[in-house]
Amino acid sequence: MNSDLSQAEDKSGMTLDDRSREVFRRIVESYLERGEPLGSRNLSRLLPMSLSPASVRNVMSDLEELGLIYAPHISAGRLPTETGLRFFVDAYMQVGDLAESERSEIERQMSGAQRGQPMDTLLGEASQMLSGISRGAGLVMTSKSDAILKHVEFIRLEPTKALAVLVGEHNEVENRIIDLPAGTTSSQLTAAANFLNAHLNGQTLPELKSVLTQLKDDVRRELDQLSQDLVGRGLAVWSGSSDEGSPGRLIVRGRANLLEGVEDAADIDRLRMLFDDLERKDSLIEMISLAETGSGVRIFIGSENKLFSLSGSSLVVAPYRDSDNQVVGAVGVIGPTRLNYSRVVPMVDYTAHLLSKLSRGS
Template identity: 75%
Template sequence: MEFRSSTISDAVAALDERSKEIFRRIVEGYLETGEPLGSRNLSRILPMSLSPASVRNVMSDLEELGLVYSPHVSAGRLPTQVGLRFFVDAFMQVGDLSAEDRANIDRQVRADSRDGPMEAMMNEASRMLSGMSRGAGLVITSKSDPVLKHVEFIRLEPTKALAVLVGDHDQVENRIIELPAGVTSSQLTEAANFLNAHMTGQTLPELRSQLGHLKDDVRHELDALSRDLVERGIAVWSGTADEGKPAQLIIRGRANLLEGLGNPDDLDRLRMLFDDLEKKDSLLELLNLAESGPGVRIFIGSENKLFSLSGSSLIVAPYRDEDDRIVGAVGVIGPTRLNYSRIVPMVDYTAQLMARLSRPSK
C-alpha cells in the first residue's frame, strides 16, 4: 500500500496514539543519528509500556503504509521520503528563533555588507546559513533593472559597436550591438548624448517605454541612422530574453554535504547536483520553487527533479523588494535528515533580513 501526501489527514486519523508515537520516535532518531531504530530500543524509550513484539507489529503496519522501511533484514526502521514528508507536514513543530540566533544572523549578514554591494551581502548570508545549518547555504538573486546613470557607444567594427551601460551604483553592463549600415562616429556620439540627456535616471524597461513617448523629439533631434541606433541599443539591453532570469547563485558549505560520504556513487550524485545548480535553467527553477507558495518551502529528495538523484533536501524562501516583487531566494541544501524544525525559521528570518537590507535607504 503506497501512502501519498494528499492523504495525510486520513493517515493521521488511521494511526492510533502508540503508532504515532513510534513513528515519531523513528523519525526523530533518524534526524538525530541517521541510524535505524529497532523494536527493542524503541520499547525502552516509549512513554507507554509495549513489548518489543508489539512494537514490531506497529512497525510492520507503518511499513505497509509506506512511512518506514527496513534497510536490511533484522534491522530497525528508517523513514521513507514519504514518511519524512508526512512527519514534516503532520508532526513537526516549528518555533521562533532564539534572540541569540537572530542576533547571530544579523551580525554575520550585516558584517561586511551594510554599505557594500549586494554580492557581499549574498556571500555573508550564504556562509551564515551554511555554518548554522551544517548544510550548504544558498542565495539566489533575480536579474535586477539598474537605474541608468550613463550610456556610451564604442565602435568595434564598421558594423558592430560596444554599448556600455552604467548604473546608479556604478555597475557596468556591456552589450555588442549591430550598427545600422553607414552609421558614423558622430552619429554614435549623437545617439549616446540623446539618451544621456533624456533618459538617465530610469530603468531599462522605463527607458524603452519612454522612447515611445519621445518619438517626436527623437524624430526632430536625430537623423534616421541615429534613431535606428538608439532603438537598437535599447532593444538589446531591455529585450525579454533575460528579463526575470536569475542572475547570480552563491552556494557556501558544499564540503558539509561531503562529510561522512564514503560511497563513490553518493559523491558523484552530489557533484552532478552542483553542476546542475550552476545551469541557468536550474537557477530559474530554484527561483520558481521559492515563488510557488507563500513563506518557506520544503522539498524532500525526489519531490523535486533537481534533487532526485542526490537524495538531498531543499528548504527555501523568497525575499521581496519594496514593491513586493520577488527578487531572490535564500535556502539550505542538505541530506534528507536535516534539522527541519530549526532550519525553517532560520531560512525564514534570513529571507526577511535580505529583503530589508536589499531595499534602498530612505
C-alpha cells in the same frame, strides 16, 4: 511565521494510534540526529510505554505497509521514507522561534546594510551566513536586476572573445566574457560601447532596451551590423545570460558542507548533478516560483521537487519581498533529507524577513 507545517493528517489522510505514532516518531528523530537505522530492540528501550521487541516489529511492519518507513538492509533497523519524512514534518514537527543567540548572529552577519554595502554583497553574506549556521548549503535567488546602468565598456581578450564591463549606479560591477562575431574590430568594440553610454540616462536595463528598440533606425545609421550585435550582447550580459528571459541570479555558498561524510561515489555524483541543475536558468525560474506560491517557509523533501529527485536533498525556502510586496527573490538552505528542519525553518524565515526589510529600504 507562516505555519503550513501542521496539517499532515488532513493532507495525507493517515492517522496513527499512540503506539504507532511513538514508534514512528522515534525512528524519524533517530534518523535526523544520527542518520542511522533504528532496530526494534533499541527502539523498545526508548519508548515511554512497555513494548517487547516483537511487538515493536509488528508496529514497524504496519508502518512499512503505510509507506512511512523502510528497511535499508535485510534484518536491519528502519529508516523513514520521503513520504514518512513529509508526514513527520507536517504532523509532528514543532517549529519554534529562533534562539536569541542565533537571531543575534544572523543580525550581526547581515549588518552590512548599516555600512552601506550594495545589495549584491548583502545577498552573498546571507547565503554564506545560512551555510555556516545550518551546515548545509545557503542559497539566495534574486529576480532579474533592474539596476540603473552608468557605464559600459568592451575589452578585447582574444580575436573572438571580449570582456564586457558593466557598471551600475551604485558602482556595482559585472564582468562577463562574451563571444565576438568573426571579424570584429577594435573600433567596432569602441563604437558599441560609445553608443550604449550615450543613451545611459539613468535608465534600468528594461528601460534601456525599450529606448534602443525605439531608436533602431538610429542604431542602423550609427552602427554597422557587428556593432549592433555587440550592443545586444552587452545588454544580455548585464542580465547574467545571453538568453532572453533570464530570471535573475543564483548565489550558493557552502557546497562543501553537503559533501561532508559522503563517501559513496554515486552519492557524490548525485550531489554534483544537483548543482549542475541549480546553475541552469530554468532552475532559477523553478526556485522563484516555488517560493512565490507560498506566503512563508516551504519545505521540499527529496523528489517532491524535481530539481532534487536524483540528489536526495531537501530544500527549505522562503520568499523575500520589496516595498510593493512583490516577490523579488528567495532564500533557503539545501541539505540532506535528514536536515534539522525544526531549526532551519525559523532560521530561513527570519533571514527572509531581514532581506525583505532591506529590499524595502527600511
